Amino acid sequence: MTSTQSAASTPTAAQPRMIFFNQALREALDEEMERDPTVFIYGEEIGTWGGAYKVTEGFLDKYGPGRIVDTPISEALIGGAAVGAAITGSRPVAEFMYQDFMGIAMDQIVNQAAKNRYMFGGKNALPIVYRAAFGAGIGNAAQHTQSLEAWFTHVPGLKVVTPSNAYDAKGLLKSAIRDDNVVLFFEHKALYRERGHVPEEEYLVPLGVSDVKRAGVDVTIVSYARQVQFSLKAAEVLAEEGIDVEVIDLRTLYPLDIDPVIESVQKTNRVMVVHEAVRFGGFGGEVASQIQELAFDYLDAPVKRLGAAHAPVPFSEPLEFASFPSVETISQGVRDLLQGI
Amino acid sequence: MATPVLMPLMGMTMEEGIISTWLVAEGDTVKEGDPILDFETDKINATIDAPADGIIGGITAAPGVSVKVQGIVCYLLEPGEEPPAAAAAAAPAPVSLAAPPAPTTPAQSAPVAAAPVPPPTPNGRAKASPLARKIAAEQGLDLTTMQGSGPGGRIVAEDLSAVAPAAPAMAVAATAPAGSAGRIMSSPFARKLAAEAGIDIATLTGSGPDGRIVAADVRAAEATPPAVAAALRAPAASTGMVSSTVPFTGIRRLIADRMVESLANSAQLTLVSEADATALVGLRNELAAQYESTIGFRIAYNDLFARIAVRALGEHPNMNARLEGDQIVLLPYVNIGLAIDLEGGLAVPNVKNAESMQLVELAVALRESISRATTGSLTLDDVTGGTFTITSLGPMDVDAFTPVLNPPECAILGIGRIQPKPAVFENEVTVRQMVTLSLTFDHRINDGAPAARFLQRIKQLLEHPYLLI
């Protein structure tokens, strides 16, 4: 597939609005709820409270308790009810307040939702979206800060999506809801209050398409979610040193659109994969492995990976920020890469 | 004492609050805990309660205005007190929560990126980059006596120089284990480029880590543009000439750089003088025959010239000097260097403390230097620390020339051919053995007259060698 330059990076002549990431998600849900009456939303504190990060604020009043359903603290229920609702004709959007809580629902997601269509001979579709907030940076300590996307990319039957900005967030969530598969939609919690350009008109961003967020010729950075923002800032820092960095936002982890990455490596010959998740066993390993398989002859240096320390996310502020990649470590990583190390 | 009332932090992502409604007015008296202000953030509506008793004063913002977290909204005053000057009284600096603090130790690379380091294989070889190895081989330098400045003590090209500058003396190195033996380390992309360009990657030296050959090295080796290279490769029908290229790298490059550096950084000019070497020739022949059996070789003209120069330098220490910062240092020893022409380059080993040597001893020492130079076993000590150089192009029939100073030396004596020529001797025209001397000196350190006097003394010693006794 070919990549498309994201429209989010350049305001159009119509000056699209700058809105918050969580507001972009809210609009996506609102538009899809209006468009398709089989869509409904449920989860913990999504109704009266409006969602832990206010994504569904106002929805209970607008759509009523029939389609906006507050659940008790019952993750297995949240994971499994989607299966039953979807297989019988609804399009549920289930929210896990924190990705860290999804462990309780793993049987329902992995053994039920992911395998349902396959085990039953491919006859039925399960149009489910499981949404969850993930990631570190606001002092939530070890049990509320993880990046566990790698668990889910490993399960056939699941799609995994994670946007880095408001524009992609809205377009991807709408596409996820319209997709007839089980889509895990992960929202980095530190991005909720980041603003981005979002057009008034309706638009979709397709799943399974990576996006070159910044073109460059010297080094390629491949990333997703919040680390895309850090990588773009690092690219600005490095531009002043005369280093031109290309930043690619994967957006969808499975199915993975690796082609733009390969094209980029053919151009730059040096590539670094950056994610906030723990480095060891992280999704970056899959990307790095595919790069060396498909672009071996173009590599002028080993494929570099940045990820988090091999520890739970520490609470103490200086440790928390030092435990995962930052603009500084990404910039230094690029400099090191140019030295071949 | 005015108590500032601050916009509270109501959540980890809050940056500012917008004033909704003032529940009190300037001059109102409030008690601790009384609500004084409603405000809103993007998430919540909240109320600020008075943190103490006092009189409201110095309201800073009207409804609709936003105040940053920990910004001042108003003050609680004592009777008769005025609020502090606007904006001067800042809230105590909070712990920075929005921006991550600078790490106290630069340990970023430890937790987040760890490229595995291959284990070393010990085999006693000096750890050196392929480029350094190449240079050392060309210059006849012994790497095991050197210490490297590269990663893990690796000797890199920069650590070597054929004609050493006044760098701090390098201690004898402890050898470190080297990397894998025999395999050419090159990146996949470099190999691809090399294959496409028809370059044998084994002929390249790598600039990457551990001497890895990378794309830049292959591109550098592609010296000429393809069109020109093709034209050069095409056989020239009529002239019988063939084209070839010599890489402008390694020792050639080093000599080039040093020559340019020498000429650019000093005020060089050359004095030329012709001398009658007839007596010298006779002396040399006698000495050569006399000592051949004991020292195993025939004493050479260079040995005599060296001895003459050393003697003259002893009398003219201003010509055995170097410029160090803002001082001209007259050195108390003479380390005399002899320029030696080698295949592929030039070496200038010097003999230390030549001022304390008699001729034969000096001849032996010079001979050993030449031997080491031609067998490629010169040490760093051989080629550093020189104070004066002599260079001879006589065998190639050159008379006068303009030798380039060997920094940090301030003079160099060029010696032309010794040849029989008609000359005036004792008032008659006759055949004499004549030699041209070319003295290049650094005018920053010596003026023309002192340099000329030095050259004059050399000529005198050369013409009357008995003066050396």
Add this chain to the structure above:
Amino acid sequence: MATTKAKTKGSSSRSKKKARKLPPKDMLEWMYRTMKRIRLFEEAADRAFKSARMRGALHFYSGEEATATGVCAALEQTDYITSTHRGHGHCIAKGGRLDRMMAELYGRSTGYCGGKGGSMHIADLDLGILGANGIVGAGIPIATGAALGSKIRGEDKVTVCFFGDGALPTGAFHEGINFASVQDLPVVFVCENNQYGMASHVSDTSAGNLADRAGSYGMPGAIVDGNDIFEVYETFTAFVKRARKGDGPSLMIADTYRHHGHTVNDMAAYRQAEVVAKWLERDPLLRFRREVIAAKALTKKLLDSIDTEVEQEVTEAIEFAEASPFPSIDTIEEGVYAD
């Protein structure tokens, strides 16, 4: 077994009750001091957060002090507790030091967890605090396991599991108490029903009578006024005795209320003002003072002097926390594995 409901559910019983027998003086002093320590600790943490001197996710126990204190009054130091994200009160009542707790909230190396855990994850095995937990309901199987372990090891220890009404619908709750009952484990389950998860009222998230759950799993259950420390103490003492004897677990549901929102930034608009006001009148510290003074068990002067001492203790805890260093970045990967 039948469910017993304790009497006091409404406010009417307050003014008409006869003076009841109170615990001895030193216990009363300890109870008041402990509740006051909890209250002032939470208020100091609130101020510190709002003035941006400290960060994190804070869930205040203010208003619920009588439950933790009444329970821990009947425990030995060697007994165990598991706590929750709203657990500062449990940890203080079980003997936690204010300075080390505050340092942990501040993320300093002198905190109970070296700054690595934060507010929701305070633990000290020496005090029998098996850890506060950020996952609702997750402490229930853990407490059951602790009780199982102490039974296997033949120890005379009881485990108390604190959790909130939000945990009652979790699978972990049912799996935990079922197993505890089947195995007659020495554990008491204490549910602090402060009426709300975040905005969800307990009547919308848990079906039926809450205490009936105990009977379904074959153990005694009771609903108590969680803001009446003496009622909590009396009921819990009976349950602890049962557990220590080896007769198995019990479930105590303490009706209480949190003064603050779920977290610092929750204005709790989902709670009606009149209801909040009624609960504030039932503030456990105010009720305690009124009762012990009326019964002449403790003097106002003594209570006030305890107030002053605790204020000082809390001030020193803040100073300690603010003066303590952050842990070094080099320690990020330390403590993940045992050597």
